[in-house]
Amino acid sequence: EYIELNEFCQHIFDATHIKYPDLQLNYKIDVKDEMYADPVLLTSVFQNLIDNAYKYSAPDRKVLDIRVQQNKKNFVILFKDRGIGIDKKEFNSIFKKFYRVKNQFNQQGSIGLGLAFCKEITAFMGGDIKVDSQMNVGTVFTLSFPVEVKKA
Ligand code: ATP
Numbered sequence: 001e002y003i004e005l006n007e008f009c010q011h012i013f014d015a016t017h018i019k020y021p022d023l024q025l026n027y028k029i030d031v032k033d034e035m036y037a038d039p040v041l042l043t044s045v046f047q048n049l050i051d052n053a054y055k056y057s058a059p060d061r062k063v064l065d066i067r068v069q070q071n072k073k074n075f076v077i078l079f080k081d082r083g084i085g086i087d088k089k090e091f092n093s094i095f096k097k098f099y100r101v102k103n104q105f106n107q108q109g110s111i112g113l114g115l116a117f118c119k120e121i122t123a124f125m126g127g128d129i130k131v132d133s134q135m136n137v138g139t140v141f142t143l144s145f146p147v148e149v150k151k152a
């Protein structure tokens with residue numbers, strides 16, 4: 001179905017404020033078309049990336065910037081945190097099932113499936129997920145999905 005991204009994001013951000021009251025969530029949504037997607041699957045992808053941004057950031061650095069943009073071909077959604085960062089050597093591994101980077105933030109309560117799920121779902125939706133990161137500075141996950149313009 002076609003998703004109105006402003007409204008869709010608002011639902012997620014409202015829930016996130018309640019789930020993580022100490023997360024500073026900044027967002028900018030700048031799109032002109034609706035996005036063809038399954039809202040249940042897209043919500044799960046957002047949820048996983050938000051959970052990670054929260055979990056892998058120190059208590060005084062829980063800040064997440066989300067940008068939703070549209071260019072000629074794609075919707076581009078960026079999740080930028082100020083967390084612990086991910087070493088370049090891990091960029092491929094983190095998308096594998098049950099893979100978890102060894103660090104002090106990774107003790108319990110995680111399975112290592114979140115990003116594998118995000119990768120499968122974005123691929124299923126014809127899109128893509130990429131990571132860029134700097135240790136002790138932060139991480140950016142970028143989702144892109146092809147624009148399918150609504151036929152009249
Ligand atoms: P689950 O999502 O199943 O609860 P998880 O968070 O450990 O477990 P993934 O979401 O797949 O698993 O992430 C894989 C690994 O990538 C994590 O264990 C973590 O080390 C690293 N990682 C993921 N997101 C971030 C992030 N935003 N900042 C720093 N490290 C991250």
Ligand code: MG
Nearest residue numbers: 048052114115
């Ligand atoms: Mg996770």
